[in-house]
Amino acid sequence: MEQSERLAKRILDYYDAMPRGERRLADLLLEQPMAVVEKSAAQLAERATVSKATTTRFFRRLGYQSFKAAQRAAREQGVDPQPVEFGARMHRLAHQQMDLSQHLQSEVQNLVRSIEQQRSDDMSRAVRMLARADKLWVVGFGDNYPLAHFARALLIKIRPDIRMIPIGGFSVPEEFASISPSDAMLAFGLSRRTRALRNVVRSAGQAGAKIVFVTDYGSQPPSSSETAVLRCRTVGSGVFDSPSSAVSLMIYLCSALATHLGESSIDRLKRIEAIHSDWDDGPDGDW
Amino acid sequence: MEQSERLAKRILDYYDAMPRGERRLADLLLEQPMAVVEKSAAQLAERATVSKATTTRFFRRLGYQSFKAAQRAAREQGVDPQPVEFGARMHRLAHQQMDLSQHLQSEVQNLVRSIEQQRSDDMSRAVRMLARADKLWVVGFGDNYPLAHFARALLIKIRPDIRMIPIGGFSVPEEFASISPSDAMLAFGLSRRTRALRNVVRSAGQAGAKIVFVTDYGSQPPSSSETAVLRCRTVGSGVFDSPSSAVSLMIYLCSALATHLGESSIDRLKRIEAIHSDWDDGPDGDW
DNA sequence: ATTATTTGTTTCAAAAACGAAATTAATTTG
DNA sequence: CAAATTAATTTCGTTTTTGAAACAAATAAT
Numbered sequence: 001m002e003q004s005e006r007l008a009k010r011i012l013d014y015y016d017a018m019p020r021g022e023r024r025l026a027d028l029l030l031e032q033p034m035a036v037v038e039k040s041a042a043q044l045a046e047r048a049t050v051s052k053a054t055t056t057r058f059f060r061r062l063g064y065q066s067f068k069a070a071q072r073a074a075r076e077q078g079v080d081p082q083p084v085e086f087g088a089r090m091h092r093l094a095h096q097q098m099d100l101s102q103h104l105q106s107e108v109q110n111l112v113r114s115i116e117q118q119r120s121d122d123m124s125r126a127v128r129m130l131a132r133a134d135k136l137w138v139v140g141f142g143d144n145y146p147l148a149h150f151a152r153a154l155l156i157k158i159r160p161d162i163r164m165i166p167i168g169g170f171s172v173p174e175e176f177a178s179i180s181p182s183d184a185m186l187a188f189g190l191s192r193r194t195r196a197l198r199n200v201v202r203s204a205g206q207a208g209a210k211i212v213f214v215t216d217y218g219s220q221p222p223s224s225s226e227t228a229v230l231r232c233r234t235v236g237s238g239v240f241d242s243p244s245s246a247v248s249l250m251i252y253l254c255s256a257l258a259t260h261l262g263e264s265s266i267d268r269l270k271r272i273e274a275i276h277s278d279w280d281d282g283p284d285g286d287w
Numbered sequence: 288m289e290q291s292e293r294l295a296k297r298i299l300d301y302y303d304a305m306p307r308g309e310r311r312l313a314d315l316l317l318e319q320p321m322a323v324v325e326k327s328a329a330q331l332a333e334r335a336t337v338s339k340a341t342t343t344r345f346f347r348r349l350g351y352q353s354f355k356a357a358q359r360a361a362r363e364q365g366v367d368p369q370p371v372e373f374g375a376r377m378h379r380l381a382h383q384q385m386d387l388s389q390h391l392q393s394e395v396q397n398l399v400r401s402i403e404q405q406r407s408d409d410m411s412r413a414v415r416m417l418a419r420a421d422k423l424w425v426v427g428f429g430d431n432y433p434l435a436h437f438a439r440a441l442l443i444k445i446r447p448d449i450r451m452i453p454i455g456g457f458s459v460p461e462e463f464a465s466i467s468p469s470d471a472m473l474a475f476g477l478s479r480r481t482r483a484l485r486n487v488v489r490s491a492g493q494a495g496a497k498i499v500f501v502t503d504y505g506s507q508p509p510s511s512s513e514t515a516v517l518r519c520r521t522v523g524s525g526v527f528d529s530p531s532s533a534v535s536l537m538i539y540l541c542s543a544l545a546t547h548l549g550e551s552s553i554d555r556l557k558r559i560e561a562i563h564s565d566w567d568d569g570p571d572g573d574w
Numbered sequence: 575a576t577t578a579t580t581t582g583t584t585t586c587a588a589a590a591a592c593g594a595a596a597t598t599a600a601t602t603t604g
Numbered sequence: 605c606a607a608a609t610t611a612a613t614t615t616c617g618t619t620t621t622t623g624a625a626a627c628a629a630a631t632a633a634t
Contacts, residue, residue: 251523
């Protein structure tokens with residue numbers, strides 16, 4: 001085995017062949033990459049509910065001389081890959097091979113940090129805003145459009161009156177004119193924040209609408225008591241940034257919203273489900 | 288154990304506690320739910336490279352009287368997944384409070400498991416297919432549409448000739464007619480797989496196009512040497528299933544594809560980047 | 575009906591996995 | 605520096621897993 005391979009890669013390579021106990025350790029370490037440097041072998045054993053002996057054997061079988069050696073290697077290589085900017089990315093694109101384990105590690109980190117750093121009052125304020133809103137405007141331009149689309153697909157299942165901006169081919173201002181102070185806006189401003197987005201959000205603010213703003217770390221949206229900001233870490237290990245943590249937050253947000261809305265969204269969901277199974281002619285005999 | 292529980296559910300419930308051999312069988316059956324009715328116990332054993340004895344023990348441990356009993360049950364209940372346990376979810380929606388840490392745990396697990404289970408040859412085959420394709424068709428109906436949209440947004444940055452199905456308001460067959468054997472299709476079939484999706488994928492297969500099929504457990508797409516299957520775990524802790532692991536896989540796939548394409552995609556990315564910064568008036572002074 | 579044949583189950587011995595406790599190594603403390 | 609403490613590894617006996625082969629049951633063929 002290559003001397004300098006990362007822990008995650010070694011784990012994934014060997015994963016299919018692992019016995020049960022080692023697999024428990026593997027899952028633990030993949031889910032919490034920091035653990036290998038922060039915890040002792042005994043602590044790892046306890047967390048994974050295996051014996052210390054198994055832990056020792058585990059690292060040895062991954063090709064390390066010992067647990068300490070693995071820990072040292074992880075410390076040296078750094079557990080978290082640093083963000084890279086455009087030039088470096090192009091270089092990587094040209095030369096360096098990506099691997100899944102690296103991607104996994106980066107993604108787990110995005111998720112964990114995005115959710116852990118979530119200020120829970122912002123989240124609950126967001127839920128309240130979306131729940132009370134009369135109409136709901138979902139906004140995303142450019143790369144953010146698919147995200148907006150995705151959020152809309154969730155929201156439409158639990159409450160009515162969701163509007164997309166931009167909507168294919170129609171001029172934004174005309175559509176947007178009917179926004180009112182009793183409305184709320186869910187705006188996506190990850191990575192490139194276009195002028196159009198800024199304009200829309202500003203107008204919404206001026207119109208007195210509540211705003212839930214989903215962004216990454218590089219942006220400071222207009223802070224007012226009427227704005228809730230949800231920040232996502234979107235660092236990518238490859239060529240692209242990864243909005244998967246934003247997707248994850250949306251899932252949570254909408255789930256919480258559904259709970260918050262209670263009966264009405266239950267009814268709605270049931271009705272939708274009913275229509276679906278009415279249209280589908282029964283379970284779809286697997287191709 | 289509930290007498291009438293489905294095979295897939297039993298497998299997943301017991302999955303973490305399975306020894307290696309049984310897990311091999313579990314993986315096989317999760318990937319090919321039809322297998323349990325189509326194949327004999329001995330054939331399953333062979334495919335999973337375990338002994339017949341292990342196969343017998345496996346079904347018994349899942350709570351079935353025997354392999355035959357399991358087969359019978361599967362045949363009666365039909366092999367395809369019920370669209371998630373709707374009732375249970377509604378109950379959860381009504382009563383259980385969601386919390387972020389629970390969500391995080393579930394999401395990380397989805398991610399880790401999705402990547403653990405990735406057969407790496409399928410991933411690289413997928414990359415090759417998408418790289419060589421003349422035209423690229425991205426398909427997703429219903430809930431899968433935002434995902435397809437998202438994938439398209441990535442792909443269009445690294446190669447030309449990407450087409451969406453369905454495309455707003457246009458009849459699918461007409462658009463679809465121009466598919467050729469030198470094309471490839473990226474199809475999303477998470478959760479509810481509609482008839483339309485099946486039709487499109489079948490037609491694509493008949494036309495001789497390569498197919499990359501993104502799905503969760505419980506679906507058996509047409510297996511041919513021309514199809515690569517990417518499976519995602521989408522278990523949700525709240526009201527909705529979470530496709531974030533699918534998003535993550537797409538990010539990786541596209542990143543790998545860009546690397547694979549090399550120069551041409553570098554150029555393309557640079558060109559796009561240039562146009563963007565031409566249109567935007569420089570970095571957007573944070574609101 | 576009798577004999578092959580195929581399929582699933584059980585038995586049994588070997589191998590693998592595992593944890594408790596002993597042992598050794600490293601670290602801290604006196 | 606030695607003793608004490610903590611951390612990691614090894615040993616060793618037990619339990620679990622596993623496949624080969626014997627066995628039983630069902631199916632097909634003669």
